[in-house]
Amino acid sequence: MTLREATAPRARRGPVSGPRPLPGWAVRVVSLSGLLAFWWVLAWAKADPMVLPGPQAVFPRLAAEAASGALWLHLGATLWRVVQAFAAAMSLGLVLGVLMGLLPQLNRWLDPWLVFFLNLPALVVIVLCFLWIGLNETAAIVAVAINKIPLVTAMMREGARALSGPLSDMAHVFGMSPVARLRHILLPQLAPHLAATARAGLSLIWKIVLVVEFLGRGQGVGFKIHLHFQMFDVTMVMVYALSFIAVMLAIETLILQPLEARARRWRDA
């Protein structure tokens, strides 16, 4: 047997013949260009920039808003709220979810609470937080986090339930320390669930942050959308919405995807 034959089954490469597939970034660029073209065609067909402005109307306004500094101020305010709510919801949801997944007794008692909070409408939580805590930053972050914690908890509970019993036995027999077990046994098994939760969480959180800002903050993308909505300025509504989607795409591409690739390096080896 030659070396090539011996190693072939492990190589996991695609078929040798046929066109080479485009790299991931190129697919992304082409796909997003298609979306832009689709928008342009819709705007052209509607032919009313008051209702649906095309890219040629939105991008100059976007550039002007960026040049004036207003865009960065409001994007920054929204992003900071997203980061705070995300950190709070992920850490609390992770601990709660893992505990509920590992301790059936605790799960029995807390499961009805989880179902209650999962089904509590986001709008109700936001309104109640503003009424109870006041129209301030704390209320905004708490409202978003409360909306998100149940989903993180439910997803992490599933991750904890799928933990390997034999690996945990092995760690026990060999006397691995609690920190080593957390780092080398628990977290690597939870990593795919964490990545999925982070991704789902981030997109949900920024949408809720916008509602919070729409209802009761004086800065941020949601506030600006509210303002321009009242003036029926569709172009500016699109300027702010598109800007923040761009920010989220950048976070996904530059932070989440590399982290995920790092966590699954051993699978691709």
Place this chain on the structure above:
Amino acid sequence: MSLQVAIRSKRFGETIVLRDLVFQVARGEVLAVLGPSGVGKSTLLRIIAGLDGDFEGQLRCEGRVAMVFQEPTLMPWRSALDNLRLTTGVDARQSEAALARVGLAGKGALYPGQLSLGQQRRLSLARAYAAKPDILLLDEPFVSLDPALVADMLALTESVIAEQRPATVFVTHAKAEADRLATRQMVLSAQEQTCL
């Protein structure tokens, strides 16, 4: 005496799985535990390993315990070297030596998924070897392997035990494996336990 076991009873619900089981294993001894499936061999090993504390009786385990499981039970997300280093606490040089001892020299950087099943079994044995155990527990480590690999692993395990001389409890259902490795044999049956 490294290992002293005195189990009055171990039950799962109403069913008594182990009863009146008393034995000792000294350093350098290999006790084979034989018996049909479901008779409680693995339960006994779990009790000795400290994984099951829910039994009536006493257990005295002196020193460090290491175990070779039925499956390799490796961390697939850590390299072969890290699998030894992180579980046993030995340094990289000692881990390399343990890998070389089981014929895996130079494979330290590979993940378990990049090793063949035979190599994964060797890595699992290397982990127990690196731990330098006072008590070594073997839970049917050669089950579902082809005969050539069983012979290979038996020889390797035999030499590792001869070198470190731990008190060994070897659970198996293969009499030939027990005859090869064990200094004493114990047969578990559903009715009674016999110590030969």
